[in-house]
Amino acid sequence: MANRKAELAERQARLAAIQAAQRKSERKRTTIIAAAVGALIVLLVGATIYFLVQQNRVNAELREAAEAPIDGVEEFADQTQNHVEGDVEYAQNPPVGGDHNAVWQNCGVYAEPVTEENAVHSMEHGAVWITYDPELPADQLEELTTRAANNNFILLSPRADLPSPVVLSAWGVQLQLQEASDPRAGVFLEKYVRGEQTPEPGAPCSGGTGTPE
The missing domain is CATH 1.20.5 (Single alpha-helices involved in coiled-coils or other helix-helix interfaces)
Structure with a gap:
């Protein structure tokens, strides 16, 4: 026990x-x-x-x-702002202002060219229009796409016969670049996206025409 x-x-x-x-x-x-x-x-x-x-x-x-001042930026004063129908013959390539369609191009990324008369109206609202050579290398296009995706007032589209591989345009101003990685691109966007040059500040870059990606 x-x-x-x-x-x-x-x-x-x-x-x-x-x-x-x-x-x-x-x-x-x-x-x-x-x-x-x-x-x-x-x-x-x-x-x-x-x-x-x-x-x-x-x-x-x-x-x-x-x-x-940003090195290389060209200024084009006294742009007209009339709403017109049909094609407009612009003095600059791409245009930086002038008469344009009554409907603006919705900002965003486009894989195909957009109608310049609509894009000019977007710039009147404060957008920066980035155009690039359709043969631009993929890594540079990706960099531009990232920039556009992070800002509601950037319009990105390819365009043939550009004076340089990448061109940044805002109302009355333009910067031609050889590469998307050029640091002046970021400075241009900082200065001119809805910048002081905007003829119609506060106007939207959506609700117009076009369906970005």
Whole structure:
């Protein structure tokens, strides 16, 4: 009888020891997981703060650069603003203003050429029209597409017979570029998207014609 009680007590003691070890192991595992999650959160927060700081720095540099004249930008003053039907013969290629269709081109990315009379109306509302050679390399087109996708007042479309592979046009101003990666592109967009040159500030670049991608 005494032996059975002793054996029972011994088994209970072993079971208690096993359970205690399991609880200790679970607490240790929980502590490790919590520490790992905490470290990950700190890392993510730190990375986010770093990204925001860097982005703010880039934006500040763009704003500062946009306050000065941009090398290569041509200005074309005294653009007419009449609404007309049919084709218009423009002095610039692509046009930077002038008489235009009564309906504007919806801003966004287009894989096919758009009607210039509609695009000119978009620029009257503050849009920048980016045109590119249809043979532009894919990586450069991707860069332009990213720029257009991040701004509701950029119109991007291919256009044949351009004076340079990439041309950025806003009302009364134009910049011809050899590559999409030219840093002046970002400065031009900062300065002229809904910039001071806009004849009709506050007008939309949606609700017109065209279905961008």
